[in-house]
Amino acid sequence: MQVGGASSNLSMRIDHPSLMPEKREMGAKPSEEEAKKAASEADASQNFDKKExxxxxxxxxxxxxxxxxxxxxxxxxxxxxxxxxxxxxxxxxxxxxxxxxxxxxxxxxxxxxxxVQGGDDPKETIAKMRQVAAAAMAPADPSPQDYAVAANARSEEMRAMQELRKEQTEAQKEQAVKAYGETDASSDTRKSDASLDISA
Structure with missing residues (x-):
């Protein structure tokens, strides 16, 4: 119903005789059935509030x-x-x-x-970084952090491999120089022996 542009809700209550509780005399006790019904209704209203x-x-x-x-x-x-x-x-x-x-x-x-600290030497660092990368990538679903750790470990492994190659190259050079020096020293000895033979 609209009144002066504002809406107003009106409620009306109609009591149906079949829905009305039986009238009792003042002070009369409710019957056992009425008491159970009232208790049931009270429980239902409390449970309604508790129901999620x-x-x-x-x-x-x-x-x-x-x-x-x-x-x-x-x-x-x-x-x-x-x-x-x-x-x-x-x-x-x-x-x-x-x-x-x-x-x-x-x-x-x-x-x-x-x-993720490197090893005592390049070989140890290489082995350790391979294990770090394997541990980082071990799960079936590596996280972005796992990928970052694995990439860092592989980078450290590559550095250690370069260092190892450098050490190996230097060791080979030293061996070559040492071997050449021994060969050169023995040829000098032969030359001096040969010169001794000629002068004798």
């Missing part, structure tokens, strides 16, 4: 399922890092947690500390 929205409940179940799946994935991911790291792991896996609607804590992130 089915849509909200479904969303919570879905969130819990997602958190459980993420928890499983994170733990498997970090276990793969730890298994591949072996002796270069600087500790066990640590996790970041999120509380779910059910009050439980779920792992949503994690890390395994790995020593």
């Amino acid at each position: 929205d089915p849509v909200k409940k479904a969303a919570e179940r879905q969130e819990i399922a997602q958190l459980q799946a993420r928890d499983t994935q994170v733990r498997a991911h970090e276990a793969a890092h730890l298994a591949a790291a072996g002796g270069i792991a600087a500790g066990g896996a640590s996790f970041t947690y999120q509380r779910g609607p059910d009050g439980k804590m779920y792992a949503v992130g994690g890390e395994v500390p790995i020593s």
Whole structure:
């Protein structure tokens, strides 16, 4: 109903005789059936307030399922890092947690500390960086951080390989010089022996 451009809601109550409670005399006790019905209605109204929205409940179940799946994935991911790291792991896996609607804590992130310090010599560094790269790429679904760690390890491995080649080249040169020096020294001895023979 519109009055003066403003809307007004009117409500009207119609009591149907079949829906009306039986009239009792003042002070009369309700029958057992009426008492049960009243108690049932009171419980229903309290439960209505306590009942959760089915849509909200479904969303919570879905969130819990997602958190459980993420928890499983994170733990498997970090276990793969730890298994591949072996002796270069600087500790066990640590996790970041999120509380779910059910009050439980779920792992949503994690890390395994790995020593990426080079070895005592190029050969040791090469072996260690290969293990670092393998540990970083061990999970079935490497993260961007995993790719970065593996790339850094491969870069360090390449530097160590260059250093090893340089050391090997220098060692070969030293051996060549030493071998040439020994050959040169023995030929000098022969020349001096030959000159002695001629003068005698």
